[in-house]
Amino acid sequence: MGAGAMKRLALILGLLFVAPSALALEGGLADAPAIRQQNLMRKGRHELTPALGVTLGQSYTTSLVFQAGYQYHFLDWISAGLEIGYGGVGFKTGLTKNIEREGRRTEDPNTYRVARSSVGLLALAKASLVPLGGKLVLGGRHLGYVDFHVNVGVGLATINYQDWENPPGSMTVGVLVGAGVRYFPIKLLSINFEVNDYMVPRKEVKSADSRMTQNPVFLLGVSFFVPQVKKGF
């Protein structure tokens, strides 16, 4: 074999070795993200949410909560927005009914009715973090997207008074801490399950001292998302 032939052979073999490794580098997996073409269900989207809720574990009044919210998702895992809720529709708890049946108000012996309060209007600015987001398979068949999110917020609240003569002022501050799950059956909307604790200072009953009360609310909501889902890398 002459020198020219050897060069050609070396060139061919060299190309054979270099070409696959170049291809491998181009499509290399080492630096690739865990998921390609990921559906960014939240990033850059506006979320509008009507929701219905009920207060949990309240001593004297269980309230229904009607809520509307808006959030903008800056990234797939952080958002900020506003929510307005009304919790003025309430029902007496078993304790309140028992007291009214068997007890007597010490500060007003002329009535059996319990002078009590509950959360009224809530208007809060809030931020939401999504530490966990991904996919689910329902019953081995139906694919959907899901996230777990936590909420924090602060704003104004009013207090509703029931069977309470000359109630104190009703405007106060409210602090929100909560968490929930969004399930996206389709990319346009999600079904939300949340438990938010609205912490509000108030007197629960007339004889009690004013203190920071916890008002956890279970909320069932439907969120509408615009614009369409973007794709990740």
Place this chain on the structure above:
Amino acid sequence: MKTWGTGILGVVLLGLLAAPVVAQEVTAEDSEKYIRVIQQKPFIKALRLEIEPTFNLPLNENFTRHVGAGVQVRFHITDEWAIGADYIHYWGWSTDLGDEVGEAFQVYPEKRLMDFYVGGHVTYVPVQGKFLWFGSLGPVVYWDAYLIAGGGAAKTLCGGYNGSGNIGLGVRLAMTQWLTLNFEVRDYMYMEKYAHDDKFVNNVVFTTGLGLFIPFKHKYVFEK
């Protein structure tokens, strides 16, 4: 020598040209019909034992507060179905609300502190999925959600043993092949005998625990 070089070049080029043709034959329509590619499930529960020490927190209490500690042991028959047993021991105390109600309304509700619950249960997993942390960080976290139902005996400090049924749901996050982080909410229901009459009690309990799976790793039939 020129012919040697040309010959080698020809063979190599033929090889390069032939390879895609062979590959096309392999990836033809027929093979897509008959060859199914199934990825290995990364976390398998079937035929494994799960031992879970738990912390328990009743959620719907007014006159009392409790914390509990316990253990759940369950055997996963399949990835979906499991049977198990659980025990919770409670420590409880009275809240100020009872005193406030007594002072304000001269009503003194009877309070019962819980002692323990022991029973068995069945779980079913209808939902499973995977999560990423903060959109893209860290490894993929595999998880499932399960429904749980069971029965056993609940005992309060003042009362005797009460038959108890419970239903609930939970979420299990797989941290490793052998360790999961579990969250569960269950309603333990029972009839309690009070001085005046019997009363139906709903004790809604939040439970969190670490699930330890034995054996530590699932053995695949076809290893990667």
